[in-house]
Amino acid sequence: MTQAPDFTLNHGENGDTLALTGSLLVSTVGMLDRRLRAVEAPVATLDLGGVTAIDTVGAWVCLRTMADTGAKLVNADDIATRLIEALGKVDDRKPVEELKRLPVWLRVPQKIGEAVVEMGTGAVGVVGFVGEMVLSIGPVLLHPTRVRWRALVHQMELVGVNALAIVGLMSFLVGIVITQQGAAQLRQFGAEIYTVNLVGRLTLRELGILMTAIMVAGRSGSAFAAELGTMKLTEEVDAMRTIGVGPMEVLILPRIMATVIMMPLLGIYSAVLGMIGGAFLAQFTLHIPFLTFLLRIREVVPTYDIWVGLIKGPVFGLIVALAGCYQGMQVRDNAEEVGKRTTAAVVLAIFTVIVLDAFFAVFFTEVGWA
Template sequence: MTPPKITSERNSDGTLVRIAGEMLTQSLETVENDFAAIHPSDGPVTLDLTDVDALDTGGAWLVADLAGRFTSNGATLQFKGVLPAHAALIDTVSHNIPSDPGKLAKPRGFTDWVAHIGQGTYGTWQDTLSILGFLGLTLDRLVRTLLRPWRLRRAALVTHMEETGFKALPIVALMGFLIGVVLAFQGATQLKQFGAEIFVVELISISILRELGILLTAIIVAGRSGSAFTASIGSMKVQEEIDAMRTLGLDPIEVLVIPRVLALLIMLPILGFVADMAGLFGGALMSWIDLGVSPGMFVTRLKENTDVWQLAVGLIKAPFFALVIGVIACWQAMQVKGSSQSVGQRTTASVVQSIFMVIAIDAMFSIFFSQIGV
């Protein structure tokens, strides 16, 4: 490998600049300062590239930048001994060097900080209006589909039910079981101090049936299925498949969004119920092992002291969680701007927003049920 080299000399015919060696990006750091040290002069200038063995885009940029500095200083430039392929590459790079290199941004002051806060607030308000509009559009298409069920894409619905529901059963059941075990173990540790171990049954049943079972299930679904919705629809938008649908007269909301939202509306209550049962089983098992509460006594106290409304309160939340997760995931996918990086960013935002909204809605439901005495 011949290292790159540049020399400059003045003679009676003007300035002669000789460039030699392999002008490749990985070796250009040895001559960058030499290129920068050559001061442009007026008059005739000859760039001799006869001894250049190889040239890539990085080397072409150095040559083009040097030539630009000479011509901007009023010099008459000509190339010597340059290969046609090298000349074409240098010409392409020359035409794509920005004429204005730009300026470094000034340090942000208080006014800029206030302006940034204002822009962020306005952007958040615009996104909120957009999500609400998308929610209204989705509900409109959902009602139309329920009124005209023959328009529903059953194959897509069954596929998404399998992906979001049946394939999630193992992880949801395991999560519920472990939550029950943890609640029983931690509750036993505290209740033993007061000789009230038997009340661990109420602690487990109310916590899991009313709150933790459906809440953690919705969080798992948001991270597992919501991200998949955003990534799949976002990739379709990058590849302009959604535009092709509209060209064919198909409604993307009806084709892509409704089957996914319906699948979540159907499967999330089922997953929540599975998580509840697994949590009760885990809690009963741990209570038997750690506290000596037999399964029969556990079931008896569960029937006597746990109202069916505890289960209903949890499952009532499921459709609302499902709708929020589906709408946010699909809306984020529709905001993809045409690159894989945008798909990744929107997928991350989808999961974060879905989990936040699930927790916020759960808090509102808790306040509501508390106020009505349920």
């Protein structure tokens, strides 16, 4: 039976002695600890001769009492001595040295340098990841039976089919906004009829595929990063490598192929819904009949505008999928990394897509597709 701990304070010629008795265990030492904190220093010795049992928490109470009162340990058995000596080596009462903070004119260049180094390391990692992907595509092209068709179709459903509702609604509303704002500006010059040109060309060339890419980056790119990052944390990826299955071929290629295939289709779908949204609003604000608006688009929009959107689609899809898969495979250590890498995947994908869209705009203008 566990004996409740207690203490007595004995006065002597050589100083006071604090004698502990009973079991100094985590389950019993709570009230004793509060009473010991009230003992006034100094105390010459701490006598553990009456202690029947002790654990780490009890040893810590003894060590703290010795530090507070200046007492020396006497009559302790081997277990108590070893515990108190071990805890004494871990001195958590030393003041933590305050780190010297660099002045602002040194901190700013330091942060910029760290960011540049991180960008360089990331660029090297992306190039290596793309190289690994290219090496994995070769055997798949030579042996089409190695394509994970079920995984590919499943990812096409997740990336494309499941995104139809949100992409369609977004595009429809964007088409309404373009029509309303464009008509308000063109009305000043009596050129409201050219709202049809504005809506048709803008949705097919730019906003249709660009808004779709941003939506897919936030929806599917983040999902890729989170899924692969979680698999890295749970060591599923390492387990696949152990049994001879390549993660690149099984996990990454189906996601990349599905996004590349579905992005141009979603882009055209988005452009069509945008034009329908514009025609819907034009019927009420510009008094242009719905079908007349759509037929007018067919007359004023050149065919190469459709090709511009179709060419951008696979490139944007590749960027979004690469960003999500790469960041997901970089997850290390803990669950916090999953959140950070997911955020980084979305930011990287959207930034790269917008930069590439600017290059595409210049390129198509130079080749005469303006």
